[in-house]
Amino acid sequence: MNLSTVRAPRKANEKRKRVGRGMGSGMGKTSTRGHKGQGSRSGSRLMRGFEGGQMPLHRRLPKRGFTNIFKTHYAVVNLADIARAGEATVTPELLRRHGIVKRNLPLKVLGGGELKTAITVQAHNFSKSAQEKITAAGGKAEVLSA
Numbered sequence: 001m002n003l004s005t006v007r008a009p010r011k012a013n014e015k016r017k018r019v020g021r022g023m024g025s026g027m028g029k030t031s032t033r034g035h036k037g038q039g040s041r042s043g044s045r046l047m048r049g050f051e052g053g054q055m056p057l058h059r060r061l062p063k064r065g066f067t068n069i070f071k072t073h074y075a076v077v078n079l080a081d082i083a084r085a086g087e088a089t090v091t092p093e094l095l096r097r098h099g100i101v102k103r104n105l106p107l108k109v110l111g112g113g114e115l116k117t118a119i120t121v122q123a124h125n126f127s128k129s130a131q132e133k134i135t136a137a138g139g140k141a142e143v144l145s146a
Contacts, residue, residue: 074125075105079133080113082121089120092144107144115139 019031033040049056095101111129118138
């Protein structure tokens with residue numbers, strides 16, 4: 001590369017569009033707005049989803065269900081994952097340290113997998129199958145308050 005081959009970047013020398021500056025500019029008279037109609041008027045602004053007066057799509061579609069804002073979200077873990085931790089007492093903090101649980105939410109233990117050893121599991125909630133499997137293995141399921 002030398003000075004004779006250096007070129008300006010694309011659009012570097014492009015002038016901004018100046019509308020309404022006479023017929024010679026190519027953007028005179030209607031100033032690129034066309035003739036009549038809503039978009040040609042000053043102060044024209046259409047809301048998102050406006051369909052020219054037709055009933056908009058978001059109002060044509062039916063509403064379904066509702067969102068419960070009081071729902072409790074849990075970080076779920078299966079018994080197989082707890083067995084892999086290889087600890088006698090399992091707490092939510094221990095599972096976070098081991099990287100088994102990523103989010104800082106109340107912990108719910110589900111009954112996926114098998115337990116071979118008796119362990120004490122502390123969590124905020126247990127599924128029925130998880131509780132049965134823990135007690136069948138000789139362990140304890142302790143419910144923590146949220």
